Amino acid sequence: xxxxxxxxxxxxxxxxxxxxxxxxxxxxxxxxxxxxxxxxxxxxxxxxxxxxxxxxxxxxxxxxxxxxxxxxxxxxxxxxxxxxxxxxxxxxxxxxxxxxxxxxxxxxxxxxxxxxxxxxxxxxxxxxxxxxxxxxxxxxxxxxxxxxxxxxxxxxxxxxxxxxxxxxxxxxxxxxxxxxxxxxxxxxxxxxxxxxxxxxxxxxxxxxxxxxxxxxxxxxxxxxxxxxxxxxxxxxxxxxxxxxxxxxxxxxxxx
Numbered sequence: 001x002x003x004x005x006x007x008x009x010x011x012x013x014x015x016x017x018x019x020x021x022x023x024x025x026x027x028x029x030x031x032x033x034x035x036x037x038x039x040x041x042x043x044x045x046x047x048x049x050x051x052x053x054x055x056x057x058x059x060x061x062x063x064x065x066x067x068x069x070x071x072x073x074x075x076x077x078x079x080x081x082x083x084x085x086x087x088x089x090x091x092x093x094x095x096x097x098x099x100x101x102x103x104x105x106x107x108x109x110x111x112x113x114x115x116x117x118x119x120x121x122x123x124x125x126x127x128x129x130x131x132x133x134x135x136x137x138x139x140x141x142x143x144x145x146x147x148x149x150x151x152x153x154x155x156x157x158x159x160x161x162x163x164x165x166x167x168x169x170x171x172x173x174x175x176x177x178x179x180x181x182x183x184x185x186x187x188x189x190x191x192x193x194x195x196x197x198x199x200x201x202x203x204x205x206x207x208x209x210x211x212x213x214x215x216x217x218x219x220x221x222x223x224x225x226x227x228x229x230x231x232x233x234x235x236x237x238x239x240x241x242x243x244x245x246x247x248x249x250x251x252x253x254x255x
Contacts (some may be wrong), residue, residue: 082130
């Protein structure tokens with residue numbers, strides 16, 4: 001990966017934020033709360049997290065897609081790094097395989113399909129670090145991993161109630177069976193990728209509801225070590241992700 005001409009940021013105090021050095025040509029796309037993505041379609045409301053090759057943001061749709069129910073509900077946008085986006089095979093597969101699977105499986109009932117979280121949209125976002133593939137999905141609840149590592153407890157000490165654990169296991173098996181029946185292997189089936197489905201009430205939240213229930217985004221200004229203004233490759237501030245375990249969820253899972 002190419003490095004930016006300006007490196008060296010002062011350490012920040014926020015917990016759970018990504019390494020600022022990832023904001024460079026080929027790296028992460030700089031995002032701030034209130035940004036508009038995909039032209040004028042999605043508004044960034046909060047931050048959900050990040051991984052080795054992407055950041056994930058909570059957004060609200062700003063325009064209709066021809067159906068009134070498509071307006072206003074919270075969604076998740078995964079923004080791949082420019083480097084990952086340039087590797088067309090893995091990046092395109094991450095979006096296109098689930099979309100095609102969703103399309104072909106609508107023609108008949110397949111047991112287990114209802115436990116798969118399908119992307120609902122995708123677009124390219126241009127920025128100072130390159131071109132980024134963005135994948136829009138329904139907002140999901142906490143993962144099994146995040147519940148097990150709940151703050152205030154010994155890591156991994158929290159366990160699902162017995163009957164709920166059996167229900168989760170059954171739904172995961174059905175979801176994997178469905179994928180295999182269509183010739184697809186998940187490839188990364190871990191507790192971090194098994195998530196609870198949110199209740200209908202949460203999926204109808206407005207931006208104000210998000211802030212009232214989860215709190216306002218915690219941010220901290222980005223400052224360079226030498227005091228010079230940050231270059232455009234980095235965001236003006238870092239944002240701490242929400243605690244996904246605080247989301248109310250139903251007892252259904254998706255993988």
